[in-house]
Amino acid sequence: MQNPTLILIQCKDAVGLVAGISNVVAKHELNIITMREYVDEESNKFFVRVVCSGMLGSEETLMQDLMLQLPENSTVSLSPAQRKKIVVLVTKEHHCLADILVRNYFNTLQAEVLAVVGNYETLKEFTEKFDIPYHYLSHENISKEEFEDKLAEALNIYQADYIILAKFMRILSPGFVKQFKGKLINIHHSFLPAFIGANPYKQAHDRGVKIIGATAHFVTDDLDEGPIIVQNTKTIDHSYDLHRMKTAGKEIEKAVLSRAIQLLTEDRVMLNGNKTIVFKS
Amino acid sequence: MQNPTLILIQCKDAVGLVAGISNVVAKHELNIITMREYVDEESNKFFVRVVCSGMLGSEETLMQDLMLQLPENSTVSLSPAQRKKIVVLVTKEHHCLADILVRNYFNTLQAEVLAVVGNYETLKEFTEKFDIPYHYLSHENISKEEFEDKLAEALNIYQADYIILAKFMRILSPGFVKQFKGKLINIHHSFLPAFIGANPYKQAHDRGVKIIGATAHFVTDDLDEGPIIVQNTKTIDHSYDLHRMKTAGKEIEKAVLSRAIQLLTEDRVMLNGNKTIVFKS
Amino acid sequence: MQNPTLILIQCKDAVGLVAGISNVVAKHELNIITMREYVDEESNKFFVRVVCSGMLGSEETLMQDLMLQLPENSTVSLSPAQRKKIVVLVTKEHHCLADILVRNYFNTLQAEVLAVVGNYETLKEFTEKFDIPYHYLSHENISKEEFEDKLAEALNIYQADYIILAKFMRILSPGFVKQFKGKLINIHHSFLPAFIGANPYKQAHDRGVKIIGATAHFVTDDLDEGPIIVQNTKTIDHSYDLHRMKTAGKEIEKAVLSRAIQLLTEDRVMLNGNKTIVFKS
Amino acid sequence: MQNPTLILIQCKDAVGLVAGISNVVAKHELNIITMREYVDEESNKFFVRVVCSGMLGSEETLMQDLMLQLPENSTVSLSPAQRKKIVVLVTKEHHCLADILVRNYFNTLQAEVLAVVGNYETLKEFTEKFDIPYHYLSHENISKEEFEDKLAEALNIYQADYIILAKFMRILSPGFVKQFKGKLINIHHSFLPAFIGANPYKQAHDRGVKIIGATAHFVTDDLDEGPIIVQNTKTIDHSYDLHRMKTAGKEIEKAVLSRAIQLLTEDRVMLNGNKTIVFKS
Structure with missing residues (x-):
C-alpha cells in the first residue's frame, strides 16, 4: 500500500x-x-x-x-506523508535528548534525527553511541553573533524540517530565529505563561506553587512567547525542594516535548497567528 | 439565530x-x-x-x-439540536442526583429533568426543593416484576430521552431493559471491567489497588457489560480505608456521570455494537 | 468514642x-x-x-x-477536632456556592455554613432553599470603604473560622484583609501565577494555552499573591472558545475550592511565610 | 556528609x-x-x-x-541508604528496558543495573551499547523447567536486590517465584485487576474501554495477582485501534515501572499481606 x-x-x-x-x-x-x-x-x-x-x-x-x-x-x-528530518540542540541535560535518540534508534519517532548540536561536550559520548553525528560548538570566548553564525552553518548542512531545542540553554537572537522561522521548537520548563525566563523551578519554588509543568512551543522573537503546541502539569506538594522539583519536572518536559515532536512530524499542527491548531486525532 | x-x-x-x-x-x-x-x-x-x-x-x-x-x-x-428530557432514578446516595438537579436549576445541564424516581424516600425532600416531582416507589414487599411494572408505568408518563440511573442500586431484568433500550444510562463505581457487580470499593480495597474509578455506560442485559461512554480514575494510596475510598470515589462518579449526560444530550454519542463512538469536539 | x-x-x-x-x-x-x-x-x-x-x-x-x-x-x-464555621461570599456565579451548600446540607462538608453574603441578589433564592441566611449587600452607589465596613459588620456577626470567597468579584482593601487575616480564602480562575487579575480566561484564550486551571489561596494584600493551598489544571485544545473555556474552568474551580475547604477544615494546612504546608494524609 | x-x-x-x-x-x-x-x-x-x-x-x-x-x-x-542492585528480564519490547538503561547510564536510577537477561536476542545490541552484560537465554526447544533452571543460574550470579520483568513475556512457575520471593517485580499492561493474562490491549479494545493503564506489582504464584506497587491510566477514545492503544500504553508502562523502581530502590515500599504500603514522601 x-x-x-x-x-x-x-x-x-x-x-x-x-x-x-x-x-x-x-x-x-x-x-x-x-x-x-x-x-x-x-x-x-x-x-x-x-x-x-x-x-x-x-x-x-x-x-x-x-x-x-x-x-x-x-x-x-x-x-x-513522510518522515520528517530533525536536528536536536542541547546543552548539558540529557533527559529530552535521550528520549529522542532512543525513539529514533527503535524507529518509533516518526522522524529521523540527522544530528545533535551541543554547546558543551557533555552529551557527545551518549549521542555517538547511536551513530548520530554530534557537533560540539562552544559559545565561550566568542560573540553571540559568531556563535549563532556557526550554529546556522551547522544547521544549514542538514536542511532539517524541525530544529528541536531539547533543553538548549542559550537565548537566540531575532535574526537567528527569523532565519529558521517556523522550524524552531523549544521545551520550556514551566507551564507558560507562568515563570517566563531563567530558573523557572526556582521561581516556582519561591512562589510555593502546587503544580509544576512544561510547555513545548515554537520559538519566536519574544522569549517564551511563541505559539504553544503542548503543555502538561503535575501536582506537587510542600515537600518538593528545588532538586526534587527539577527531577519531577524533567519527566514532564520529556513527555511534553516527545508529544510535540509526534504531533509535528505527523503534520497535525497548524499555525494560527500566535496560536496553534492541533488536530490530535 | x-x-x-x-x-x-x-x-x-x-x-x-x-x-x-x-x-x-x-x-x-x-x-x-x-x-x-x-x-x-x-x-x-x-x-x-x-x-x-x-x-x-x-x-x-x-x-x-x-x-x-x-x-x-x-x-x-x-x-x-434541542434540550433532551431526562428522568433520574435513585436509591439513597445523593451526590449524583444533587449534581444533576443543581445544573438543571441553573440551566447548565443542556437537558431538562422531568422527574426523579427513588426506591427510598431519602432524597424526596431535597428533590422537591427544586420543584421536581419525586416518585417514591418502594421495592419492598413486592415482587421484582411488580416493582418494575410500577417503575415502567412511572417512566412512561414522562417519555424521557434518557433515564439516568444515578446510583440506583437495583438490578433491572432483561425485560425491563428491553423496554427502554438505548435510554438507560448507569454510573458504575469502578473502572469497568474491573470489579463488576456489588461492592466494587470493597473489592478494590481487598485487592489493594492504587487507582479507583467510575464508568458511565448504557445498560444492557449483562450486568455492567453495556457500551461504555465515559470512564475516569483517581490515584489513591494505602491510607485509603473503605470509607475514604468511597468518599473520593463519589467525586469521580459525579464527574463521570455529569460528563456522560453532557455528551448524550449534545448528541455526541453513537452506538457501534457494544462500543460507543464519542465525538467530543 | x-x-x-x-x-x-x-x-x-x-x-x-x-x-x-x-x-x-x-x-x-x-x-x-x-x-x-x-x-x-x-x-x-x-x-x-x-x-x-x-x-x-x-x-x-x-x-x-x-x-x-x-x-x-x-x-x-x-x-x-471539630467542625469549622464558614461564611461564603459570592457575586453572581453559582457553581462554587452550590457545591458548598449541597455538601453542607448533606453533612459531608466537615464544616458548617453560617451564612452567605452576596453583592447581588442573584443567588439569594438558591441559598435560602437550604435555610441559610443570605445577606444582600450591594456595592453600588456607595464607596469601597462603606461597602467594606458593611461587609465587616455582617461578617462580625458570625465569627467564622474561614470566609470563603466563592467567586466574589470585588478586590478587598489591605485594611479589610488585615482585619480578617488568615481567614480569607479565595478561588482564582487560573493556575497562578499565570493570569493574575481580571479576566484570566480571556488572557488564557489570547495566549493560546493548552491547559487551564484554578488556584485556591489565602488572601493577602497583594492581589492573587497569597499562599497557595490547592491548584489543579485541565488539558484543553484550540477548539475551546472563551465560553467553553469558562464552562470547563468552573468544574476545576469548584473541585479545587472544595478540596481546599476540606483541607482547611481538617486542620491540614499550616502557613510557612508565603507558602503552605499541606499534610494531605 | x-x-x-x-x-x-x-x-x-x-x-x-x-x-x-x-x-x-x-x-x-x-x-x-x-x-x-x-x-x-x-x-x-x-x-x-x-x-x-x-x-x-x-x-x-x-x-x-x-x-x-x-x-x-x-x-x-x-x-x-544505598544503591540497590537490579537485573532486568526482557523479551522483545524495548521501551521499559531503554528507560532503565538510560537512567542507569546517567546515574539517575538510584540503582545499579548489573545485567539484562533476554529470551530473544532482539535487545542485545542496544544493551551492550551501555556496557551492560546481556544474557541471551532462549526458551525454545527446552522444557520450561530447564529454561527456569538456566534463568535461576544466571540470576544467582548477580545476587540482585530486585529482578525487574520489563515486559518479560514468560509466565514463571511457582517454584521459580518462590526462589526469588519478594524480589520479582513485573509490569502488567493493564490496570489490574482488569484484563488479567494475555493480550490485555486486545481485551481492552474488544470491551471498548475509555481508559487504558498499567500496573507494577510483585510477582506471586497467582498470575497478575501479586501486591500492587504503582498503577496509572490514560484516557483514550474510540479512534484508538489496537496498534495505537499499544503505543500509548507503552508510555504508561514505562512511567509506571520507572516509578515503581524508584520507590523500591528508596526503600519506600513495605509488604502488608497481598497489599503494599508505599511511603511516597
Missing part, C-alpha cells in the same frame, strides 16, 4: 468549503480516511487536515483543482 | 461519502459548522456527525437527498 | 523534637493515630501535625508539657 | 510506639529527617519508615534498643 496523501488547507471561511474540497478529492479518486476541520470565528479562518488513501496522480492538477474551490490567499500544502 | 441542525449518519463505509453528504448539505444551503467522521475498519462502518447552521427547509427532502447518496441500510437522524 | 485531639506545632528545628513531643503525648495517655512532620531546610523550621485518640485530661497541662520540650517562640495549637 | 540511616519497622500496633522508637533514635544521637507511619486497622499492624541523619555508631546496639521497645515478632530493618 502506498503512503497516504496529506492535504492541509488554511483559508478565509466560506460556505461550501467542505463540499468543494471533498468533491475535488473524490474526483481525483482519493478516499478520505480522516478529515478534521476547524473554523476560528475570531479571525474568520478555516483550517482543514485531510488524510486520503488511493493512487495520487498529478499533484499539480490536484493543487489547481483545490485552488479553484478556495477563496483568494488560501494556503494549500499537499504531500505524501 | 435559529438552532443548528444536527445530522447523524451511520452506514457501510464507501468511497465518496463525505463528498456526497457535504454536497447535499450545500445544496440545501446549510453551512457546515463542524463535521466529525469515523471509520471503524473492523466492521467497515462509517459514522458521521454534522452540525449545520442555516435555514432548514423541508426536512423530508433533505432526508431523501441524503439517502440517495448513502448505501443501503444506512441510518440517518436529522433534527434541530 | 470521643473526638480525636489535634496538635499542631510550628517551631525552630532542633534535634529530638519528635521524641520530645511523642513522649509528652504518651505521658498524657494519648495514642498517636497519625503524625506528619516537615522540616523546611531554608527557614530551619519544624512543622508537625499529630492526631491523637484517648481521654484528653487537662489541656493546660498538656500545653505546658509540650512547651517545655520546644524551643523558644514555638507555636502550639491544641484542640479537639 | 555520611549517608542517612534508614529504619523500617513492621509490628503489632501498640500505644507509645512512636515515642519508644524516637527515644531510641534520639539516645543514639540520630536526628530524624522524616518519619512516616501507618496503622492498618484491619490487621492491627504498625508500619514505620524513619530516615535519620547523624553518625551511626553500633548498628547492633541500635537494633537491640529498638527491639526492646517493640512487641514480639516485630520486623526491623536497619541500613545505611
